[in-house]
Each structure stands twice: as C-alpha cells, then as structure tokens.
Amino acid sequence: MLLPAFEYHRPTGLAEAFEVLDHYAGKARVLAGGTDLLVNMKRKTVAPKQLVGLERVAELLGVRAGNGRIEIGARETAARLAGAGGIARDLGVLAMAAAKLGSPQVRNLATIGGNLCTARPAADMPLPLLVLDARVVLAGSAGEREVGLDAFFAGPGQTVAQPKEILTKVVIDRAEPGTGGGFVKLGLRRTLEIALVNAAALLTLDVDGKTIKKARVALGAVAPTPIRAPEAERVLLGKVASDELFAHAGEAAKQDARPITDHRGSATFRLEMVSVLTRRALHQAWENAREQ
Amino acid sequence: MKKHPIRLNVNGTEYDLLVAPNRTLTQALREDLGLTGAKHGCGVGDCGSCTVLLNGAPVNSCLVLAVQADGSNITTIEGLAEGTSLHPLQTSFIEKGAIQCGFCTPGMIMSAKALLDHSDRPTAREIREALSGNLCRCTGYQKIVEAVSDAAENMSRGGRKES
Ligand SMILES: Cc1cc2nc3c(=O)[nH]c(=O)nc-3n(C[C@H](O)[C@H](O)[C@H](O)COP(=O)(O)OP(=O)(O)OC[C@H]3O[C@@H](n4cnc5c(N)ncnc54)[C@H](O)[C@@H]3O)c2cc1C
Ligand code: FES
Ligand code: FES
Numbered sequence: 001m002l003l004p005a006f007e008y009h010r011p012t013g014l015a016e017a018f019e020v021l022d023h024y025a026g027k028a029r030v031l032a033g034g035t036d037l038l039v040n041m042k043r044k045t046v047a048p049k050q051l052v053g054l055e056r057v058a059e060l061l062g063v064r065a066g067n068g069r070i071e072i073g074a075r076e077t078a079a080r081l082a083g084a085g086g087i088a089r090d091l092g093v094l095a096m097a098a099a100k101l102g103s104p105q106v107r108n109l110a111t112i113g114g115n116l117c118t119a120r121p122a123a124d125m126p127l128p129l130l131v132l133d134a135r136v137v138l139a140g141s142a143g144e145r146e147v148g149l150d151a152f153f154a155g156p157g158q159t160v161a162q163p164k165e166i167l168t169k170v171v172i173d174r175a176e177p178g179t180g181g182g183f184v185k186l187g188l189r190r191t192l193e194i195a196l197v198n199a200a201a202l203l204t205l206d207v208d209g210k211t212i213k214k215a216r217v218a219l220g221a222v223a224p225t226p227i228r229a230p231e232a233e234r235v236l237l238g239k240v241a242s243d244e245l246f247a248h249a250g251e252a253a254k255q256d257a258r259p260i261t262d263h264r265g266s267a268t269f270r271l272e273m274v275s276v277l278t279r280r281a282l283h284q285a286w287e288n289a290r291e292q
Numbered sequence: 293m294k295k296h297p298i299r300l301n302v303n304g305t306e307y308d309l310l311v312a313p314n315r316t317l318t319q320a321l322r323e324d325l326g327l328t329g330a331k332h333g334c335g336v337g338d339c340g341s342c343t344v345l346l347n348g349a350p351v352n353s354c355l356v357l358a359v360q361a362d363g364s365n366i367t368t369i370e371g372l373a374e375g376t377s378l379h380p381l382q383t384s385f386i387e388k389g390a391i392q393c394g395f396c397t398p399g400m401i402m403s404a405k406a407l408l409d410h411s412d413r414p415t416a417r418e419i420r421e422a423l424s425g426n427l428c429r430c431t432g433y434q435k436i437v438e439a440v441s442d443a444a445e446n447m448s449r450g451g452r453k454e455s
Pocket of ligand 1: 029030031032033034035036037038039074075100101102103106109110111112113114115116117118122123124125161165166167168194195336337338
C-alpha cells in the first residue's frame, strides 16, 4: 500500500508549527506517531495535501509534576506512559491502558495526543484520562485554552479542536491518598485489537479505608464517543466498597451505555459486557486503592 | 512533492538521502539502501514483518516516514551478525526450526532483540508479549518462543555463540 503525494513541513517549535497551520488556513494536518493517520492515508480514506510533522517539536515531550498537577506532553508515547513508574499512584490507570494499546511496535510510535485526537469511540487512552478528570490544552497562534476531556469529544472521529490548533498537553490533578485505578479491555484476541468494550475506574477511599469518597467510571466502544458512566458512579459514592456494590454499579452502568450492533459484536452482548467490565475495573481499582 | 535531505545511521553506517515525503522507512531501507531484510507485508502495522529498531525501540517501519526518521539510529536484521558470526538469536532460530518460509523472521528477530536488550531471562509469557506484534503464518509460534528463550540462555551463559 502506497502513500499518496503530499508536502511535508518540519517545524522545529510550536510557534513555527502554528505559522504553517495558519498559512494553509487549517487545511494542513498534523502528524505525530502516524499509526492512525498514515494507515488512513494508505487506505485512501483521507488525503491531506499538507502534513505538519511534530517530530522536532520538543515542547510536546515530557511528563512534569508540580503545583498539584501533572502535565503530559502530547507526543509522549503509549510505551513511555505504560512504563511511567515514578508517579504510579497518579498515572497508574493511564499506564494500564497504555500497556494494552496495539502491539509493542505500535506503542513505541502511538502518542497520547494522537490517541485523543483520533476520537475513536473504542480508543484506550481516553478512558483512564476521563476517570482522572483530565483536561487537554489546545493551542494555536491566537493563544491556548484548556478543555475538559469530557467536553473534548464531539462524535466518532470528531473533537472540538480547531484545524489550526495543536493539542499540546494533557493535564491532570495529583491523586489524593487512597486512590487506585483499574482498566479492562475486551477484544476478540489478546493483542493488536481495538476494544469491543473497554472500561476504566478510579476509586478514592476515605481514611477508614472502606468508604468510597470519590468514584469515576468511563466506558469505551459503547457510544459515539468515550463516555463517563454517571449512573454507576452514583451507586458507588459514599458506600462501603465491596464486590456486591461493584456488581450493582455494573448493572447501573448499562443505563449509561448506548452500544450499537456491528460486525464485531451485538448491542445486547456489549451491554452485558459493560456490566462485567465495570465490575472488574472497579475491583481492580479497589485493590490498588487499598495498597496506597 | 519537495524532497527532503535526511541522514540515517543504519547499522552503524551514516547515510545521506534525499527522500520524497511519502516514502516510508521500509521503502527507504529496501529500495534506497538495498537492505531488504525488513519485509513489506501488510503496510498498516498489523503483521510486524517490517519491524526495525528506531533508536533501540522496535517500530513498524511501514508506519514511519523516512523523513520523520531523520537523524535517528536504525538497526535492521542486516546489522545483527558480526562478520560470518551470526547473532545468537539467528543461530537459535535456525537450530530450533523457528524459521519456515522466513518472511516473518527478520521482524520477529528484531522484536526479540529489543526484548533481550532489556531482559536477560524473559519468561515465555514475556516473550509472547514482546512478539505479539509479529504475525507468523507458518510456525505456530511455539518454536519461535523456544528459540528466543534458548538465545537468551546462550547469551547469558557467555555472549555470542559461534555459528
Ligand atoms: C496495528 C494497530 C493497532 C492499534 N491498536 C490500538 C488499540 O489497541 N487501542 C487504541 O486506542 N488505538 C489503537 N490503534 C490506533 C492508534 O495507534 C492510536 O490511536 C494512536 O494513539 C494514534 O496516535 P499517533 O500519534 O500515531 O497519531 P497520528 O496517526 O499521528 O495522528 C492521528 C490523528 O490525530 C491528529 N493529531 C495527532 N497528534 C495531534 C496533536 N498533538 N494535536 C492535534 N492533532 C493531532 C492527526 O492529525 C491525525 O488526525 C492502533 C493502530 C494500529 C496501526
Ligand atoms: S508491513 Fe509493517 S506491519 Fe505489516
Ligand atoms: S516462517 Fe513463514 S510467516 Fe513465519
């Protein structure tokens, strides 16, 4: 499969990248890891005439902690995030999801910014970031804005980012003590598989080590965008954690999902899996929270 | 399409190339440099037959533009043997019968090499995980896993084995 023709721009910094994007009036596309865009260009589903490579833009690299926040550069790869050991309590749930994305080779290329901007309903990294209440920073020549991830996705393949904007970083708050996360992905085979359903959970336990002070659940592949599961969260809040409670939350999560039937699975099957995966992700989160 | 000058260090040798933007790293290696070890299979990241090490990390070279790789170090299967002495992975793949048609082998060995660069005695599970992005239509994987495990053992017992 050959790539169609295009012009390639290699800015060495963000300011220069914005200039190129402005010059082509938003018709130029940004290229990060290429694992999504180059595949689509080979399949001829998209044919941008201008590509702006981010490989020399160093401002988009690095994971920084400070002021109670953690900032993740948009070009950090799934492989690097899967191994983000130092800030495990905060980024553990993201690491779990990043480790399940694609294959080792894909993880070495695929970036967090690219995974968010593709806005695939089944993408893996949006879920941990939704339960972490992450925000993304969208920047352009006119300045930058911070958008909550729950308001970032607009539909399958669509986000609120303007064509002239670059997603520069993902921002999360540092986790409170007693916080743990879980991530579960169901595919038709173990690796190299886009999820049939995936789920992430985050629980913060009270000082008593039992009562759920904060609960977050996110689901993928069961709606036009990755979603939070407010019904499931409501069941959990303020209760004493237990596997029975997680089973209730799993049932409740079905009300949050709007799955479709496609060649990979029926809506009914997906709904059942929503409850199973929610329960499992919560159990994992609970175990991790108790270890903190 | 405006071509771009790039410099690649491939298997320890510096190359200066002028590449069209839509040239993939697989094409640059195979067609411009004549290094046909990395195979072109699916072209979309599924099969792993085009795997090379980019600054030490295995990647699908079919999903990297040659121009994106400007300034990086690349290792291909051609870079593993030292003179006539094969890399222990190459030897054990031959000895264990882990090669049949051989199409997947260069990619398989590059993924295995990346694993052994970081881990002396990987478990069978770790080996399967490291090779999970490489498809083989011939062997059923068991012999490949054995070959990698065998190579790891030989290497930890005293470096490269003469062939
Ligand atoms: C074999 C294979 C398996 C895969 N498996 C999975 C999987 O299991 N789970 C999963 O979630 N995904 C999977 N993917 C999809 C893909 O790897 C991910 O979505 C990846 O994170 C995309 O990141 P990228 O850096 O490669 O993006 P690119 O392909 O470079 O870009 C993707 C899109 O985002 C835009 N973009 C990228 N970065 C920015 C930025 N900073 N600002 C603005 N726009 C930007 C691009 O213009 C493009 O439209 C797989 C892909 C392949 C080829
Ligand atoms: S040819 Fe690159 S992964 Fe198949
Ligand atoms: S040996 Fe034939 S594909 Fe693996």
